[in-house]
Amino acid sequence: MLFYDINKPNFMQGFLMSSIKRLLKKYGKNRLHLITFLKELQAEKGFIAEKEVQKLAEALGLSMTEIEGVITFYHFLTDKKPGKYVVYLNNSITSEMAGMEEVARSFEQEAGCRFGETSADGLITLLQTSCIGMNDQEPAALINDVVFTCLNQEKVKKIVAWMRQGKPVQEMVEEFGDGANRHELVRAMVKNNIRKAGPVVFGDFKPGEAIRKALDMAPEEVIEEVKKANLLGRGGAGFPTGLKWEFCRKEKNGEHYVICNADEGEPGTFKDRVILTERPQMVFEGMAIAGYAVGAKLGLLYLRHEYTYLKKYLEHVLQKMREEGILGQNIAGKGFDFDIEIKMGAGAYVCGEESALIESAEGKRGEPRDRPPFPVQKGYLNQPTTVNNVETLATATQIITHGAGWFRSMGTPVSAGTKVLSVSGDCEKPGIYEVEFGLTIKELLEMVEARDTLAVQVGGPSGNCISEAGFDRKICYSDLATGGSIIIFNKTRDLFAVVRNFLDFFIEESCGWCVPCRAGNVLLRKKFEKIAAGRGTLQDLKEIEAWGKIIKSTSRCGLGQTSPNPVLTTLANFRELYESRINKEADFIPEFDLKEAVAEACEITGRKFTEEHEHA
Amino acid sequence: MPEKIKFFIDGKECLAERGQTIYEAAKANGVYIPILCHFEGLKPVGSCRICSVRVNGRWMASCTQPVTEGMMVENQTPEVEEYRKAIIEMLFVEGNHFCPTCEKSGNCELQALAYRYQIMVPRFPYLFPRKDVEAFPTFLLDHNRCVQCRRCVRAIETKDGRKIFAMKNRSGQVRINVDRKLAAKMSEEEAQKAMEICPVGAILKKEVGFKVPIGKRKYDFKPIGSEIEEKSEGVKNE
Ligand SMILES: Cc1cc2nc3c(=O)[nH]c(=O)nc-3n(C[C@H](O)[C@H](O)[C@H](O)COP(=O)(O)O)c2cc1C
Ligand code: SF4
Ligand code: SF4
Numbered sequence: 001m002l003f004y005d006i007n008k009p010n011f012m013q014g015f016l017m018s019s020i021k022r023l024l025k026k027y028g029k030n031r032l033h034l035i036t037f038l039k040e041l042q043a044e045k046g047f048i049a050e051k052e053v054q055k056l057a058e059a060l061g062l063s064m065t066e067i068e069g070v071i072t073f074y075h076f077l078t079d080k081k082p083g084k085y086v087v088y089l090n091n092s093i094t095s096e097m098a099g100m101e102e103v104a105r106s107f108e109q110e111a112g113c114r115f116g117e118t119s120a121d122g123l124i125t126l127l128q129t130s131c132i133g134m135n136d137q138e139p140a141a142l143i144n145d146v147v148f149t150c151l152n153q154e155k156v157k158k159i160v161a162w163m164r165q166g167k168p169v170q171e172m173v174e175e176f177g178d179g180a181n182r183h184e185l186v187r188a189m190v191k192n193n194i195r196k197a198g199p200v201v202f203g204d205f206k207p208g209e210a211i212r213k214a215l216d217m218a219p220e221e222v223i224e225e226v227k228k229a230n231l232l233g234r235g236g237a238g239f240p241t242g243l244k245w246e247f248c249r250k251e252k253n254g255e256h257y258v259i260c261n262a263d264e265g266e267p268g269t270f271k272d273r274v275i276l277t278e279r280p281q282m283v284f285e286g287m288a289i290a291g292y293a294v295g296a297k298l299g300l301l302y303l304r305h306e307y308t309y310l311k312k313y314l315e316h317v318l319q320k321m322r323e324e325g326i327l328g329q330n331i332a333g334k335g336f337d338f339d340i341e342i343k344m345g346a347g348a349y350v351c352g353e354e355s356a357l358i359e360s361a362e363g364k365r366g367e368p369r370d371r372p373p374f375p376v377q378k379g380y381l382n383q384p385t386t387v388n389n390v391e392t393l394a395t396a397t398q399i400i401t402h403g404a405g406w407f408r409s410m411g412t413p414v415s416a417g418t419k420v421l422s423v424s425g426d427c428e429k430p431g432i433y434e435v436e437f438g439l440t441i442k443e444l445l446e447m448v449e450a451r452d453t454l455a456v457q458v459g460g461p462s463g464n465c466i467s468e469a470g471f472d473r474k475i476c477y478s479d480l481a482t483g484g485s486i487i488i489f490n491k492t493r494d495l496f497a498v499v500r501n502f503l504d505f506f507i508e509e510s511c512g513w514c515v516p517c518r519a520g521n522v523l524l525r526k527k528f529e530k531i532a533a534g535r536g537t538l539q540d541l542k543e544i545e546a547w548g549k550i551i552k553s554t555s556r557c558g559l560g561q562t563s564p565n566p567v568l569t570t571l572a573n574f575r576e577l578y579e580s581r582i583n584k585e586a587d588f589i590p591e592f593d594l595k596e597a598v599a600e601a602c603e604i605t606g607r608k609f610t611e612e613h614e615h616a
Numbered sequence: 617m618p619e620k621i622k623f624f625i626d627g628k629e630c631l632a633e634r635g636q637t638i639y640e641a642a643k644a645n646g647v648y649i650p651i652l653c654h655f656e657g658l659k660p661v662g663s664c665r666i667c668s669v670r671v672n673g674r675w676m677a678s679c680t681q682p683v684t685e686g687m688m689v690e691n692q693t694p695e696v697e698e699y700r701k702a703i704i705e706m707l708f709v710e711g712n713h714f715c716p717t718c719e720k721s722g723n724c725e726l727q728a729l730a731y732r733y734q735i736m737v738p739r740f741p742y743l744f745p746r747k748d749v750e751a752f753p754t755f756l757l758d759h760n761r762c763v764q765c766r767r768c769v770r771a772i773e774t775k776d777g778r779k780i781f782a783m784k785n786r787s788g789q790v791r792i793n794v795d796r797k798l799a800a801k802m803s804e805e806e807a808q809k810a811m812e813i814c815p816v817g818a819i820l821k822k823e824v825g826f827k828v829p830i831g832k833r834k835y836d837f838k839p840i841g842s843e844i845e846e847k848s849e850g851v852k853n854e
Contacts, residue, residue, distance in 0.1 A: 592741075
């Protein structure tokens with residue numbers, strides 16, 4: 001990232017004009033590229049100035065408010081000038097468990113400013129962000145888009161000292177991770193931590209074989225094979241992939257599109273990052289196979305902003321595939337054209353929801369759409385679009401190579417094949433495990449060497465918090481479904497802190513469109529705090545359950561529809577914990593605690609609080 | 617004759633045009649489903665969720681969901697009504713609504729819904745957020761009262777299709793953001809239209825107030841929704 005002295009107005013003005021002109025020339029005067037424009041402008045000097053918003057608005061025929069709406073929607077876009085170095089410290093629960101508080105304090109001490117602020121010398125801005133997909137190497141942070149893992153006090157001291165010397169961020173990375181993380185185009189300290197490579201995603205793979213084989217089949221036969229394999233979506237919802245492709249293919253009108261969902265925002269999920277690092281071509285071939293099946297010529301990889309460090313490398317893989325004739329025009333000489341573009345996200349969990357993702361890919365605020373119409377009917381640019389998860393597409397590639405029968409010989413009858421799990425939290429061996437469906441939680445805990453386990457969060461905050469009573473349950477679509485996130489908590493952990501972290505996550509990440517999710521979750525959190533503080537009654541437990549149900553039922557998209565799960569599933573599986581916190585005698589305790597509210601005033605004035613029983 | 621779809625609302629047989637939403641079809645059949653964010657003629661957005669109904673155990677917003685053949689819609693069942701009431705209460709605690717001093721009192725759809733649902737005190741704690749009041753040449757925007765229905769966003773545009781009102785931020789920080797330059801060019805009539813389209817007292821035209829005295833306003837005479845229900849009773853009596 002480059003920084004210029006924006007105190008020199010003349011220099012900047014000329015620079016400004018030319019960069020917007022250059023962008024419009026490069027991408028065309030199309031609002032479709034708005035987020036790309038904004039990201040490139042921000043990359044130049046750290047923020048998007050009002051003047052630029054005005055110029056862009058004029059060029060694109062938008063109002064300034066429309067553009068401001070987009071900027072303020074995303075975590076990683078800003079219209080306020082930040083420091084030269086911007087630290088985004090991950091605040092997910094695994095980061096908290098690994099010592100985030102201490103790391104945060106030392107950043108504050110060293111930088112001389114609090115989180116949410118910029119240091120007085122304008123050098124450092126400290127911010128927090130939701131899960132960045134590094135849960136097995138926490139506490140982690142993004143500094144000017146470069147990933148820093150396993151942070152501690154010493155590392156923070158060293159990093160801030162380097163910042164004072166003006167060292168470029170990339171040069172602060174001294175150790176590199178394993179596998180392709182060492183590739184010259186990646187050079188990240190990120191680790192793959194593949195603990196168990198299974199036969200599908202991390203199995204044998206001969207580049208080019210699957211796409212060649214697919215192109216020798218009719219598109220309908222490709223769909224049939226995927227249907228026969230009973231491949232269910234790996235992104236969380238578990239929709240049958242073959243059926244989705246068939247629906248999309250059947251839409252006769254317009255261009256068709258394939259989108260690979262690499263937004264991976266569910267806290268505790270990092271398997272798509274590792275798949276993209278180690279098996280990018282398997283994913284891209286899967287996109288081409290999907291494209292052939294549905295009749296598309298273009299595929300988009302929607303890559304979350306947090307994985308910017310993989311972009312150049314992935315582009316390089318795409319370029320290599322083009323050169324080898326398995327992407328682009330006339331693939332493998334079989335007359336099929338298909339290419340892939342990378343679209344970058346800008347930081348928003350809700351953009352993993354497929355219709356919000358499409359909005360974001362069109363350069364807008366990532367707000368979900370109403371369904372119907374479904375993306376397969378009207379998706380990207382209102383054209384038939386199939387959105388699939390990274391792992392789903394990689395798996396489809398292997399199904400085409402090895403056949404549906406091979407695939408169905410693994411897993412369970414309903415949940416065929418393998419699942420790549422990302423395991424983090426309290427265990428000896430956190431990381432990536434590709435396992436067959438049907439594995440019990442108990443077997444998984446042994447595999448990852450977890451001891452004294454109190455709870456296992458399956459499927460991230462939107463999933464289910466399982467107690468020991470459920471350790472015989474199986475990971476599969478008909479029992480415990482998961483998009484890949486497994487977070488383990490041992491008996492020293494306070495589950496209330498976990499629930500609080502998850503509730504805060506949903507409050508922060510709600511797109512704000514609909515009332516139950518936007519307001520309801522804040523109210524749910526208030527009620528939860530009352531109970532956690534020991535001021536709850538049995539009535540409060542009933543109410544929190546009822547409120548959770550209202551939010552789940554009436555919210556507009558999957559985010560709101562799952563957001564009360566942290567409370568509801570812990571309440572169902574750890575009821576005794578809640579009961580031990582409440583006041584069983586009282587019928588009613590008011591929301592407002594007068595004694596607490598005046599405590600500070602009492603201390604300052606040296607007066608004692610006395611309960612008023614009689615009114616004069 | 618175009619083919620009609622048969623469906624049911626609380627057991628009552630109804631007919632819908634193909635492509636009609638549950639809300640539209642209900643209205644055409646004289647059944648009131650409460651709405652707040654929806655406005656006749658604008659594309660529905662399903663933001664308030666007050667029109668939620670239940671079909672086969674699944675919840676959906678009736679303003680965006682098309683009717684399908686044989687659909688059994690639960691509209692006035694206790695649970696559906698209870699959930700709607702909760703959402704209305706959420707809106708009251710999420711903003712700062714001091715009805716007695718509001719120019720829109722009596723014409724306000726949120727207030728009218730609260731009366732219809734007999735809300736005395738919300739079950740939720742008040743959040744007392746800090747929100748601003750902004751002034752523009754022809755109107756005021758009081759964020760304290762905004763329910764983020766997006767009607768203004770959908771309805772008010774410049775002639776060349778630029779949005780004068782747009783959404784800003786995310787989550788609980790979502791606000792209506794007005795383009796100052798474009799708003800400065802809004803005429804008196806456009807300000808009037810904006811005020812009328814706003815269901816609450818968030819957009820107020822400047823320099824008019826209490827022209828119609830409180831007590832003589834729209835919902836002071838009849839509860840919200842009665843215009844639809846009366847029509848249906850009229851049909852029955854014929
Ligand atoms: C709030 C929310 C976030 C989501 N995030 C992701 C994500 O990061 N990656 C993903 O593949 N699917 C995500 N999904 C699911 C997608 O909407 C969609 O179902 C999926 O991409 C379809 O791909 P699949 O069928 O291959 O699983 C999310 C859904 C919701 C409601
Ligand atoms: S449930 Fe509603 S507010 Fe929440 S993310 Fe979905 S659309 Fe946005
Ligand atoms: S200002 Fe009025 S019309 Fe606009 S979103 Fe708010 S409540 Fe709705």
